[in-house]
Amino acid sequence: RFAYELREDVFGHMMSKKYGFFESETSGNLLSRCTMDIEAARNFVLNLLSQMIPTFLLIMIAFYFLLTLNPVYSLFFLIVVPLLVYLGMDFQKKQRAHWRRIRDEYGVMNERLQENITGQRVVRGFLGEEREIRRFRDTTDTYFQEYLYIAKLRGYYNNLMPLLISIAATSVILYGGYSDIISLAAVGSLVAAVNIFNTMISPVSVMGRLIVWSENARAAIDRINEITQRSDEENVGAEITKNAKPPVIARAVSFSRGSRVILNDISLEIGKGEFVAITGGTGSGKSTLIGMLPRFYDLDSGSVYFNGEKYDSFTLPEIRRRIGLVPQEVSILSGTLRENIAFGNGEYTDEEIEKAAKIAHIADFIDSLPERYNTIVGERGITLSGGQKQRIAIARAVISRPELLIFDDSTSSVDAETELAIFRSIREELKGTSVIVISLRETGLLFADRVLKLEDGRLRAVSDVRKELLTIVDDSVSQGVI
Structure with missing residues (x-):
């Protein structure tokens, strides 16, 4: 429903733009904004509702149980959370410009495809097949390289975030083991705390994916807003009445x-x-x-x-x-x-x-x-x-x-x-x-x-x-x- 209404809204905005808008925009870019960008926004909203809320609740419950088991265990949790937040913000910052370029290149790809499909007579008549293949390959290569950078970045952060959780769990084991020796603390509490930290690895991975989806959606929404925020044709006035004056x-x-x-x-x-x-x-x-x-x-x-x-x-x-x-x-x-x-x-x-x-x-x-x-x-x-x-x-x-x-x-x-x-x-x-x-x-x-x-x-x-x-x-x- 969200995508349906957004697509209708964007198309309505396009139809209300001044004629010069269509002279300054390529059809490939407009098509990609009405399709790929809207889908990116839709996917983020769906994942936000289905994964973000449960993940947030799971993290809060985990913190509560750690606090109940041993307030010191919860301190390890509080130390690692700001690091995760910082990494998430850094991840967002580094991929932001690349998502924008990915979407722009997708628009160029659409334009190349449309030009060659509609202009086949010219392409074939002037033996331009090889040249057009090279142009399209250059565009897809740029698109691929940008996506590859995001994939590498995602792999790095998606491994680093669970690693921090594992380090925190290891710290809990070391602290708990020392406490057992000194104060004979219950081993059960230590095992439960470690299990809680291990359980956090999955939600943290989900957070990493949500960060990727959010930046993807942000780039998409920025491009959609470039359409909706452009000035519309003014449509005010009265009805025209016929008279004897020159038309x-x-x-x-x-x-x-x-x-x-x-x-x-x-x-x-x-x-x-x-x-x-x-x-x-x-x-x-x-x-x-x-x-x-x-x-x-x-x-x-x-x-x-x-x-x-x-x-x-x-x-x-x-x-x-x-x-x-x-x-x-x-x-x-x-x-x-x-x-x-x-x-x-x-x-x-x-x-x-x-x-x-x-x-x-x-x-x-x-x-x-x-x-x-x-x-x-x-x-x-x-x-x-x-x-x-x-x-x-x-x-x-x-x-x-x-x-x-x-x-x-x-x-x-x-x-x-x-x-x-x-x-x-x-x-x-x-x-x-x-x-x-x-x-x-x-x-x-x-x-x-x-x-x-x-x-x-x-x-x-x-x-x-x-x-x-x-x-x-x-x-x-x-x-x-x-």
Whole structure:
């Protein structure tokens, strides 16, 4: 139950993080925190309840009987206990950093596995098998060496702690034997005391294991807290009301990553039903610009307005419910075509799903499949081509009939004729929907009502599309991009 609730809590925190969180974290690390780290915390809690409490009670009972037999015997016990506590603290200190590195390396291993499983075509196409095997071996070797250090350390302390108990028991025998000679003390009490000390060897060994588990869990909890303590997306505000004002206005917007300025005092207005294309060189910040509209990023300065009201006054669901986004990197979920198109808020009818597929010009392909919309597409849509994935993503974006539709260079795998047909369908079927297209292709730029170019962090209008495209290509060649 503990692991179940913790896993749900961590996943909930992840889903509430700002978009930049997922840009700064690797999927392998996030996976290891949701699996291995949670299991480490669960194991510690279980062992704490099942072993720590009985062990503590056994130690207290042993001390009581030693005190009853002979107060001097209990002094030997009190001498050895602080030594055991000191050794335990020293053991914790020495293994702490190593447990953290073990968990970090486990995340790297997950990342390596995921990269190679999902990128098999690239690995094999470029004969990278041996190189990837070496990279994975290096990672697993680091992981193994850290674990080996913990194992050696554990062996040392797990032997040293019982040794101290044995020394204390030997001291009791020597003292008891001397007392027998001097005062003829009962031999039975001496034997009982020695047996009690011998009984303590097992609880002390348990304490050693608990120390290992506690440090393992501590490293895991630290990594989990790095997720839960990161700032969440702010989700306060009112509902958006439709009015005659332009759907989107950006005024004096600036955004930077570190010392690099990406957007510099940008202003932009998108009218109702307007089709605007934005172009620019590679890395000019086009994706960042449209990422501010669903509030994936917090701006350094400036304001964004939706239907005449500031974004800050609306909840994130209210904003994102009215925006249809087709990202540059299309995500196809394992499941059916129906589930992929209908993904998101709202339950859609078969008619709405089929209508969205027609707008995206993927309906004919789906109808040719034996299971049609119930066809399983496989993990990451492995059974689909790049163009088919993009058109399914377009259907997913248009099904809610959003007020603003954003294409982030998301028709690159679709031929020019189909791309033009999709844009025409959107204009005909989604009247009143404003469209922003990030594109370097002539089709999208020529179809647009306006074309803007993002350059050096600023937007400017483009009058000659063909000339601008040639300029972008020439700039990319001179910079070695293409």
